[in-house]
Amino acid sequence: MSRPSEEPPGPDALAGVFHVTAVREDGGTVRYVGDPLVPPDAVVDELRPLFAERGYDLRLEDGAERTDGGREVGGLVPRRYALVAEPAADDGIPWLNVVLLVATIASTLYVGASSWYYIPVTEQPLRLFEAWPFVVAMLGVLGIHELGHYVAARYHGVDVTLPFFIPFPSLLGTMGAVINIRGRIPSRRALFDIGVAGPLAGLVATAVVTVIGFTLDPIAVPDSVANAGTGFAIDFHEPLLMQALRALVEALGLAATYGPGEAVHPVVFAGWAGMFFTFLNLLPVGQLDGGHVVRAIVGPRQETIAAAVPGALFALAGFLYLTRDAPPIGFGVWTLWVFWGLISTGLAYAGPARPTVDERLGPRRTALGVLTFALGVACFTPVPFEIVAA
Numbered sequence: 001m002s003r004p005s006e007e008p009p010g011p012d013a014l015a016g017v018f019h020v021t022a023v024r025e026d027g028g029t030v031r032y033v034g035d036p037l038v039p040p041d042a043v044v045d046e047l048r049p050l051f052a053e054r055g056y057d058l059r060l061e062d063g064a065e066r067t068d069g070g071r072e073v074g075g076l077v078p079r080r081y082a083l084v085a086e087p088a089a090d091d092g093i094p095w096l097n098v099v100l101l102v103a104t105i106a107s108t109l110y111v112g113a114s115s116w117y118y119i120p121v122t123e124q125p126l127r128l129f130e131a132w133p134f135v136v137a138m139l140g141v142l143g144i145h146e147l148g149h150y151v152a153a154r155y156h157g158v159d160v161t162l163p164f165f166i167p168f169p170s171l172l173g174t175m176g177a178v179i180n181i182r183g184r185i186p187s188r189r190a191l192f193d194i195g196v197a198g199p200l201a202g203l204v205a206t207a208v209v210t211v212i213g214f215t216l217d218p219i220a221v222p223d224s225v226a227n228a229g230t231g232f233a234i235d236f237h238e239p240l241l242m243q244a245l246r247a248l249v250e251a252l253g254l255a256a257t258y259g260p261g262e263a264v265h266p267v268v269f270a271g272w273a274g275m276f277f278t279f280l281n282l283l284p285v286g287q288l289d290g291g292h293v294v295r296a297i298v299g300p301r302q303e304t305i306a307a308a309v310p311g312a313l314f315a316l317a318g319f320l321y322l323t324r325d326a327p328p329i330g331f332g333v334w335t336l337w338v339f340w341g342l343i344s345t346g347l348a349y350a351g352p353a354r355p356t357v358d359e360r361l362g363p364r365r366t367a368l369g370v371l372t373f374a375l376g377v378a379c380f381t382p383v384p385f386e387i388v389a390a
Contacts, residue, residue, distance in 0.1 A: 006054040008085050017046045018083055030056075032083040040357040041187030043083065048157050056085040058157050060186050062356050097162045104165035108135045108173030115171070116266035118222050133216075135173075137209045137270035139165070142177045142277070145202030149179050149289075152197035156190035159183030172273050187357040188296040192365050195292025196372050199278050203375055206278065210242060210271030214249040218262035236385045239275050241378040275379035280340065282376035285309045286347025290376070293369045295352040296361055306348040313341035316382060327387035336384070 008030045011020035022033040036043045043060050051058045061082040112131030113119040119127045146163035153160035159182040166175040185191045238246070249255045256265070282290035285306040295302040317337035324332055361369075 008054060008056060009050055013050060014047060014083070018043055018081075020083075021080075028087050030085040032085070033080060034083070036060075036081060039359070040081065041189050041359055043081075044157050044186050047083070051085050052088070055088050057088050057159060057183070059084050059086075059184050060356055061184070094162050097164055100165045100167065103167040104139065104174050104177075105135060107167040107169040108138055111169055111171065111173035112138075112266055116269060117219060131266070134266040134270060137213070137267045138172065138174065138273060141202060141205045141209055141270060141274035142174065144205040145198045145274075145277070145281075146177045146179050148197035148199075148201030149194055152190075152193045153179075153181060153183075156186060156193060157183075158185055158190065158194065172269070176277055181353070185353055185355045188299075188355050188359055188361055189365065191292050191353055191355045192296035192361055192369065195289045195296065196369060199282055199289050199372055199376065202274060202278055203379075206271050206274030207241075207245060209267060209274065210245045211249055213265050213268035213271050214246055215254045215256060216265035216267055217256050218258050218264055219266065221261050221263055223261075234385055234387060236269070236272060237381050237383050238272070239279075239379050239381045239384075241275055241375070242272060244378075245271075276384055279376050279379040282373060282379075283309055283340075283344055283347075285344045286350050287353050288347060290373070291347070291352045293372060296355070297366055297369050299358065299360070302352050303348070306344075306352070310341045310345040310348060313337045313344060317341060320382065324383070324386070333383050333386045 011023060011032065014020055014032065017036070017038055018032060018034055019037055020032045020034040024031045024033065038046060040060060040062070044058050048058050061084055109128050109131050110121065112134035113128045114121045116134055117131050119130060121128055142165065143163060150160055150162065161180040161182065163177045163179050165177045167173070168175040181194070185194065246255070258264070281288055282293075284290040284294040284302065291302065291306060294305055298305070314337070317334040320334040320337070321332060324334070326332060
């Protein structure tokens with residue numbers, strides 16, 4: 001923690017927003033015990049600038065029982081709140097984030113060059129950097145998604161890390177990126193905004209990347225690859241959103257033309273990956289983005305919805321196992337949904353994030369949440385990819 005630039009505000013500075021009955025200090029943390037004078041989920045929004053300019057982060061805690069014999073209202077004793085001010089974090093250079101980003105750039109460059117641009121990297125290592133458009137597109141989509149979460153979290157005064165990128169030297173070069181929410185989420189409104197900001201920001205970036213990819217010249221597949229004689233190939237299926245964007249580019253007369261032995265530009269695969277990751281993140285379980293959004297909209301009933309998700313994924317896996325032909329090598333696509341069924345089971349068991357102030361959302365945010373899930377469905381295809389005979 002950094003040293004605050006000034007002393008924390010006194011109780012009088014909170015007048016009109018929060019009625020303070022006691023102030024307690026402990027190791028630099030200041031707790032103002034009392035009651036909101038505005039809707040609880042608006043307290044932090046109102047007072048955050050005052051505390052930020054003095055070097056403090058702010059959050060609201062609910063659930064401290066009264067000890068002063070508070071007046072009963074409707075047979076219930078009111079519950080007291082605590083406004084908690086902590087010295088703002090000053091962590092210096094986030095070295096782990098930097099190292100993981102550099103490693104992810106390296107792995108994405110290597111995979112992009114060798115797998116998507118068909119560059120013989122071991123023979124011509126300096127040509128590795130020809131894959132930079134794929135790297136910018138892939139990490140741009142992932143980074144903007146996580147930046148959406150980060151900005152929304154900071155707006156609501158929630159302590160959150162910078163993105164951690166995950167290198168993975170196969171297929172796409174990365175397993176995505178995550179951020180770690182270290183602070184309490186003050187309200188359903190904050191939970192919704194944090195959860196929905198990532199998918200919406202990421203989808204905008206994904207749409208831009210996909211449209212650009214469809215306009216770029218295709219990549220020629222070398223004869224050594226086309227005639228490798230492996231007997232199989234990976235066939236990527238386009239979700240509805242990608243099909244719509246392709247139709248739009250073609251209608252505008254901007255689509256690249258493809259000849260024999262040519263493949264779509266690798267930037268298109270970055271758009272495909274953005275849609276695939278968006279759908280997975282919008283599964284309404286645990287602390288995935290979809291879990292945050294549904295928990296904010298329906299409250300504790302989100303756990304009932306989450307409990308049904310693993311069963312739906314296992315059912316999809318069973319349907320594909322019974323109706324799809326076995327691939328020429330490896331396992332069928334049904335294994336993908338078994339894997340995510342297991343992951344979602346663990347996430348559902350761990351439970352969702354729980355906001356401090358659990359008040360209902362307004363209709364506008366609810367409508368935006370429904371729209372977000374509709375876009376997530378447009379990113380879904382039951383068979384994202386499969387191994388087929390060449």
